Amino acid sequence: MIFSLFERSIAYRYLRSARQEGFVSVIAGFSFVGIALGVATLIIVMSVMNGFRQELFDRITGMRGHLLVQGIDKPITNYQEATQMILQIPGVKSVYPLIDRQAIVMFHSQARGIAIQGLTQDDLYQKTLVSTNIKYGTLAGFEGDKILVGARLAEQLHLKVGDRLLIMVPEGTATAFGTLPKQKSFQVQGIFEVGMHDYDKNILFMPLELAQSLFKLTGQVSHIEIFISHPETAPYLAETLNQVLEKTWPGLLQAVDWQHSDAQIFHAVQVERNVMFLILTLIIVIAAFNIISSLIMLVKDKTRDIAILRTMGASRGSLMRIFLLTGSTIGTVGTLVGVVLGLGFALNIERIRQVLQGLIGTELFSAEIYFLSQLPARVDPTEVIYIVLMALILSFLATVYPAWRAARLDPVEGLRF
Known part of the structure; x- marks a missing residue:
């Protein structure tokens, strides 16, 4: 007009x-x-x-991946073979076998529930959300009894690099009086801060072999994390991956995408x-x-x-x-x-x-x-x-x-x- x-x-x-x-x-x-x-x-x-x-x-996908492969009712024993197979699927960028378990950490008469993730040093370097946000300490030498803790957890327990804390897990020794929880001391190698309160407070990283020993999962992992090129295609890729897993290892493994695991x-x-x-x-x-x-x-x-x-x-x-x-x-x-x-x-x-x-x-x-x-x-x-x-x-x-x-x-x- x-x-x-x-x-x-x-x-x-x-x-x-x-x-x-x-x-x-x-x-x-x-x-x-x-x-x-x-x-x-x-x-x-x-x-x-x-x-x-x-x-x-x-932050959620940076810590958990776009897809998670987990064992049905038991840990994953053939994780190395499964990892190589998953890497061949178009659209998959990286795959990390890990152990994800619950434990209790104790330091100076203080105790907190914690989620422990076991990863190799190379895989943790590739997990940029963590490796690029080390606030104190370093990732170098992440082996033996070294661990990484979140900034909020370190603040609550008054931890600093070099301190040793005690971790208690339910996988212990059976006795006549029941199963005694397993306890072991670990040294803080570094403190990370990814900017998400829940993760900075409740997640602890340790070397994969150490986690396998601690939770009695020798040669096994609990999950396989998968990062893909296009996160919006995760549901379709999960369907494809589940079909492949069902043909190769029927009834043993299943894949879950981020939209289902964190849907709420x-x-x-x-x-x-x-x-x-x-x-x-x-x-x-x-x-x-x-x-x-x-x-x-x-x-x-x-x-x-x-x-x-x-x-x-x-x-x-x-x-x-x-x-x-x-x-x-x-x-x-x-x-x-x-x-x-x-x-x-x-x-x-x-x-x-x-x-x-x-x-x-x-x-x-x-x-x-x-x-x-x-x-x-x-x-x-x-x-x-x-x-x-x-x-x-x-x-x-x-x-x-x-x-x-x-x-x-x-x-x-x-x-x-």
Whole structure:
């Protein structure tokens, strides 16, 4: 739709604040602020939810793999042969045999439940989420009785590199009085921090051979971790892999993809994301209703002006375009301001969080509650475009009825009353 110079000048005149229609301008200002805040809030919240989901995915799959092969009712005895076979499947990047068991760690009269993962030094080097996030110590010499602990666990137990801690496992020695738990002392080789509270607090790494000896799994592993090139294809690859495993070792092994093993977490994040989108969209809807209110009041206030314009030759279509342009300008400018505010906030949200925490002295993003130690944000350009289009469409629709009312006004009645 092309607006003439006459229509643009009248619309701009109605947008300017004047003393006699000051209240109308106040409502229009609230409409502008409402749309800007609604768009900005939607962009910020959706970016944080996207970032949270992506960070959660990267850390969970970085620690557990995109696929897990596990034994059915017993450990995997033929893991070396299975590893070589899995590596031949197209799309598989790397495969790590490991032991994943529960134990209790004790240090200076303190005890904690822990998940122990046994990996070879070479495989742990390839697991970049851990190997690139060694906070203290080193991976070099990861053998013998050396172990790696998470930063949160080290903080709770007051551990430092070189300390020795006691690990107790249920696989012990049978006696006349029952099975006595097995205990052994280990030296802390390094402390890692992957940025996910649950992992930094509850996972401990030790050499694969040491874990096999500790849990009485000589020549066996509990899982085989698989990393693939395209994580979104994990469910299809799991089906293919299960067919191969069933043919080769029927009833012994099964593959599970990350979408099934952590389905509850990702489903909860997705549901929360959708609910937040619907709730925050109401801000823009309310602002659109404010546009309707302000334009209807403007039409009532400008009844005499509209009647004069009609008697001077202005068509109904021209009057309708004037009020469409007036309302759409509020929505368009508000949307653009909201996009700038939202992107600026989303791209610097961690810095803003740190500043606010320093000012009020309260932790705003607890790692114990939200799993991650930093507030993530990931701007999705497609999502931003959808938000902008939604705001512009709602703003335009909000102007249709008041503009139609202005165009249908009878000039005789307008001048008479």
